[in-house]
Amino acid sequence: DGGITQSPKYLFRKEGQNVTLSCEQNLNHDAMYWYRQDPGQGLRLIYYSQIVNDFQKGDIAEGYSVSREKKESFPLTVTSAQKNPTAFYLCASLRGGSNTEAFFGQGTRLTVV
Amino acid sequence: DAKTTQPTSMDCAEGRAANLPCNHSTISGNEYVYWYRQIHSQGPQYIIHGLKNNETNEMASLIITEDRKSSTLILPHATLRDTAVYYCIVRVANTNAGKSTFGDGTTLTVKP
Numbered sequence: 001d002g003g004i005t006q007s008p009k010y011l012f013r014k015e016g017q018n019v020t021l022s023c024e025q026n027l028n029h030d031a032m033y034w035y036r037q038d039p040g041q042g043l044r045l046i047y048y049s050q051i052v053n054d055f056q057k058g059d060i061a062e063g064y065s066v067s068r069e070k071k072e073s074f075p076l077t078v079t080s081a082q083k084n085p086t087a088f089y090l091c092a093s094l095r096g097g098s099n100t101e102a103f104f105g106q107g108t109r110l111t112v113v
Numbered sequence: 114d115a116k117t118t119q120p121t122s123m124d125c126a127e128g129r130a131a132n133l134p135c136n137h138s139t140i141s142g143n144e145y146v147y148w149y150r151q152i153h154s155q156g157p158q159y160i161i162h163g164l165k166n167n168e169t170n171e172m173a174s175l176i177i178t179e180d181r182k183s184s185t186l187i188l189p190h191a192t193l194r195d196t197a198v199y200y201c202i203v204r205v206a207n208t209n210a211g212k213s214t215f216g217d218g219t220t221l222t223v224k225p
Contacts, residue, residue: 006156035215038195042200043215090156098202101147 001017006091006105013112021076021108023091032074033102036060036087043090045098046081049074078110085112117201120222125195131188133219137200138182144205146177146185150197151218157200160186191223 005023013019023032031050035043046056049068063082068074074093078085091105117138125131137146145164149157161168161175163184168175174187188195200218 040217042217088154092156100127101162102149102157104158106156107154109154 004091004093004103004105006036007088008108009051009106011108011110015112016080018080019078019085019110021078021089021091022112023074023076023105024072025074025103026072026091027091027095027103027105028071028095029095030071032068033092033094034058034064034066034074034076035090035092037090037107038087046076047087085110088094114185117203117216118160119201119216119219121217124222125188125191125200126225127193127225128190129193131195131221131223133182133186133188133199133201133221135184135186135192137203138199138200140181140203141205144203146175146181146184147202147204148173148175149200149202150195150203151200157215191221193223194223195221196223199222 005061007022033048034046036046037043044060046060047055047058047063047066050054052068052071055066055068063079065077089110090109094100094102145162146162147162149161150156161170161173163175164175165177165181175184177184198218198220200215202215
């Protein structure tokens with residue numbers, strides 16, 4: 001079955017360490033996105049990529065980095081520069097073209113202690 | 114992309130219709146209205162979308178006003194499993210959904 005997979009579901013890290021969140025899709029979608037969600041709030045865009053080897057900053061990119069070396073993969077690195085990294089992180093993908101909807105992964109809950 | 118406004122929370126009795134409103138007064142002519150829902154601690158799920166005509170699928174109906182400045186998502190027979198946060202967003206077709214602002218959505222609670 002096609003889908004978008006985020007791993008791991010729960011992740012714990014010590015403060016000051018970089019951590020990379022995985023996002024893989026086998027939907028052959030061109031565009032991929034990373035969102036952050038804090039308790040009781042909506043989704044905020046971190047980074048997005050419309051094509052391989054290209055990506056753009058979203059609304060809250062500071063302290064994060066991404067790469068898009070393969071169409072299927074869009075990993076997100078939460079760096080030590082991110083002041084409040086503890087959050088729920090969601091990855092999404094979208095097929096190019098008109099009139100399409102986004103597919104979301106099940107999220108990774110990152111806790112930094 | 115246009116901004117949307119939704120009520121913070123709503124309650125609905127099980128088996129009744131749930132009507133969730135959304136205001137998008139600055140919507141452009143080429144922007145679609147999309148609805149997603151998010152059950153606690155899961156990724157958002159697509160529900161329905163439309164441009165100007167009313168739409169219906171197996172999950173819900175979408176009613177868009179003639180001036181397109183507001184819309185209503187209708188869950189015809191709400192169940193306890195429909196308890197979730199519902200997001201209304203608008204975006205231009207042919208562009209990425211990532212530039213859409215989800216906002217805080219409406220928390221729908223379906224009660225027995």
